[in-house]
Amino acid sequence: MRWVLRGLKKGILTTKYPKKRPSYDEVPEIGIPMPKVADIESARKYCPTNAISDTIDVSKCIFCGKCEEYGFKRSRNVEFAEVRKSLPFSRSIHIFVVDVGSCNACNMELEMLNNPFYDFHRLGFFFTPTPRHADVLLVIGYPTDRMIDALLEAYDAMPEPKIVVAAGTCALSGGIFEEGKGGLERYVEVDVKIPGCPPPPIALLHGLLKARGGLSK
Numbered sequence: 001m002r003w004v005l006r007g008l009k010k011g012i013l014t015t016k017y018p019k020k021r022p023s024y025d026e027v028p029e030i031g032i033p034m035p036k037v038a039d040i041e042s043a044r045k046y047c048p049t050n051a052i053s054d055t056i057d058v059s060k061c062i063f064c065g066k067c068e069e070y071g072f073k074r075s076r077n078v079e080f081a082e083v084r085k086s087l088p089f090s091r092s093i094h095i096f097v098v099d100v101g102s103c104n105a106c107n108m109e110l111e112m113l114n115n116p117f118y119d120f121h122r123l124g125f126f127f128t129p130t131p132r133h134a135d136v137l138l139v140i141g142y143p144t145d146r147m148i149d150a151l152l153e154a155y156d157a158m159p160e161p162k163i164v165v166a167a168g169t170c171a172l173s174g175g176i177f178e179e180g181k182g183g184l185e186r187y188v189e190v191d192v193k194i195p196g197c198p199p200p201p202i203a204l205l206h207g208l209l210k211a212r213g214g215l216s217k
Helices: 002-008 040-046 066-070 105-114 143-157 169-173 203-213
Strands: 030-033 073-075 093-099 126-127 135-142 163-166 190-192
Touching: 093 105, 093 143, 105 135, 105 203, 135 143, 135 169, 143 169, 163 169, 163 203, 190 203
Parallel strands: 093 126, 093 135, 135 163, 163 190
Antiparallel strands: 030 073
């Protein structure tokens, strides 16, 4: 009874995303650095992942903040997911996560999708412990040699149609381990790219919604 009364008092706390975009104050502090009036040559010299050209490659940026010393500013926009192919259906989408060598930061952001605030089940997403039931192979971390075979076996075990989602800088480009020169695409074709180091839950939701054929109206 106490929990019922507490629920009635507090009301619904789950985010209304994607029906309502987060306000400026609700978006996480960490965002994608974007150039303003900047000393690009100096910033490029000190960037640890070679992410800087005339702009910043969000798939390589690790948010070290070094570029801020050379006139770059941060943006709170986290909706940078790129989609090459999406699923032909939009309900009951099961996700199999493969950690090929992460620092555990991406894992923690993914775990938050299950909590009452984000509650990605309401949007039709579910984690599954087996690739044989999965529609989405979500990969995090830098692809280490000992995990490549396991990754490919999981991919082969998935039924069609299926897509691969790479989340986080390490999976997208190799991050500090490869100085942004290579990531997951060396081993398997990536259909959806979600940048971030780590990508916050809203960015993960945005990428998954695009992966299922677009954002909900």
